[in-house]
Amino acid sequence: MESIKLDYSKVLSFVGEKEISAQQEKAIKALKSLKNGTCKGSDFLGWLDLPVQITENELERISSCADRLREQTDVVVIIGIGGSYLGAKAVIEAMSGSFDVYSGTRVVFAGNNVSEDYLYELQAFLKDKKFGICVISKSGTTTEPAVAFRLLKDQLIEQEGVAVSRERIVAITDEKKGALRAMADKEGYETFVIPDNVGGRYSVLTPVGLLPVALAGLDIRSLVKGAVDMWSCMKESDAKLAVTYASVRNALYEKGYVIEITVNFNPKLHYVAEWWKQLYGESEGKESKGIFPASVDFTTDLHSMGQYIQEGRRNLFETVLSIEKTKYRVQVPCDAHDLDKLNYLAGKRVDEVNKMAELGTQLAHVEGGVPNMRVIIPELTEYYLGQLFYFYEMACAISGGILGVNAFDQPGVEAYKNNMFMLLGKPGYEKRS
Numbered sequence: 421m422e423s424i425k426l427d428y429s430k431v432l433s434f435v436g437e438k439e440i441s442a443q444q445e446k447a448i449k450a451l452k453s454l455k456n457g458t459c460k461g462s463d464f465l466g467w468l469d470l471p472v473q474i475t476e477n478e479l480e481r482i483s484s485c486a487d488r489l490r491e492q493t494d495v496v497v498i499i500g501i502g503g504s505y506l507g508a509k510a511v512i513e514a515m516s517g518s519f520d521v522y523s524g525t526r527v528v529f530a531g532n533n534v535s536e537d538y539l540y541e542l543q544a545f546l547k548d549k550k551f552g553i554c555v556i557s558k559s560g561t562t563t564e565p566a567v568a569f570r571l572l573k574d575q576l577i578e579q580e581g582v583a584v585s586r587e588r589i590v591a592i593t594d595e596k597k598g599a600l601r602a603m604a605d606k607e608g609y610e611t612f613v614i615p616d617n618v619g620g621r622y623s624v625l626t627p628v629g630l631l632p633v634a635l636a637g638l639d640i641r642s643l644v645k646g647a648v649d650m651w652s653c654m655k656e657s658d659a660k661l662a663v664t665y666a667s668v669r670n671a672l673y674e675k676g677y678v679i680e681i682t683v684n685f686n687p688k689l690h691y692v693a694e695w696w697k698q699l700y701g702e703s704e705g706k707e708s709k710g711i712f713p714a715s716v717d718f719t720t721d722l723h724s725m726g727q728y729i730q731e732g733r734r735n736l737f738e739t740v741l742s743i744e745k746t747k748y749r750v751q752v753p754c755d756a757h758d759l760d761k762l763n764y765l766a767g768k769r770v771d772e773v774n775k776m777a778e779l780g781t782q783l784a785h786v787e788g789g790v791p792n793m794r795v796i797i798p799e800l801t802e803y804y805l806g807q808l809f810y811f812y813e814m815a816c817a818i819s820g821g822i823l824g825v826n827a828f829d830q831p832g833v834e835a836y837k838n839n840m841f842m843l844l845g846k847p848g849y850e851k852r853s
């Protein structure tokens with residue numbers, strides 16, 4: 421099997437190899453501190469060797485649970501927020517057909533917002549459905565998923581009764597503590613464990629990501645195999661791919677390029693970029709440091725954000741997710757009248773048009789002062805997504821080390837929660853002002 425690759429040749433007119441090498445020295449030190457467990461946040465390094473620690477028994481148990489729920493339901497609602505849903509959503513959106521008509525179990529998501537309209541419409545949609553719930557939360561008290569779970573659990577009991585609801589609810593939570601663990605033990609839900617030493621945004625290869633992906637009927641073994649192979653590649657090469665990406669982006673950061681835009685030319689990668697934004701935003705954005713992560717979907721956003729990227733402030737760079745091989749072939753037809761003047765494309769594959777748009781955009785943006793990198797993905801499969809996830813996780817941890825921040829906590833997330841609890845009158849928060 422091939423591996424994903426990194427091309428940073430279109431960065432070298434903005435930062436030189438000498439500047440990148442200076443960052444590589446920091447990156448290698450950061451990597452060493454990860455390996456020996458002396459980095460900041462070392463209590464959360466369970467993701468580091470996670471790919472090779474996943475056993476066939478664990479995968480079989482996840483698959484069996486998914487098969488059981490798929491047999492019992494028309495719809496399974498995945499309840500979670502942040503890392504408790506983004507990885508699974510990324511894989512499912514990437515690997516599902518754009519216009520799938522669901523003949524089997526459909527996977528939908530909740531608990532990632534507190535929109536009353538969304539929850540009302542979801543409850544209305546589920547009213548005549550046989551549905552199940554996969555609730556994901558370490559604590560069980562995070563507001564967004566807790567509200568969604570309370571509503572949907574009550575609806576499931578009302579529609580199916582207590583006994584059936586207990587069979588159709590699966591909890592992914594802490595092994596021993598927390599409100600969701602207590603509830604699961606009391607009600608007898610099947611449970612899977614979120615490891616204590618794996619933070620949410622690094623959890624896509626735990627049951628947090630694997631069970632929803634399996635529920636969608638996708639190949640979790642291939643996803644894990646991709647991560648295992650990337651882990652092996654990193655081990656054999658001293659994480660060269662991750663070290664290089666972390667070094668290049670930090671060399672750009674030192675030159676004032678403080679925004680990184682992840683670009684795709686395939687709409688199936690939209691939620692991969694959303695997952696990437698959480699990973700890098702929560703990991704690096706501390707102590708008034710960090711590269712701001714943004715994303716665009718091209719060519720669509722070339723007709724909206726393209727103007728700013730081409731001619732706006734020169735404080736951003738792009739990393740393009742480039743897929744080499746498409747799944748299908750579609751050719752542009754010839755038209756006898758050629759009123760749209762497209763016959764010059766007749767006989768060409770649509771993917772060739774897309775790839776020339778990709779290259780043409782890169783050339784234009786580089787000329788306009790925007791450094792560009794490419795992460796080259798051989799094809800869009802579960803296997804290569806597994807590679808991509810592990811590559812990005814490793815590079816993120818190294819990049820956090822270069823910046824000198826703890827890449828595994830998120831203290832700033834508590835600020836909005838504390839204010840919200842005070843405004844809502846949660847006990848214990850009355851004295852805040």
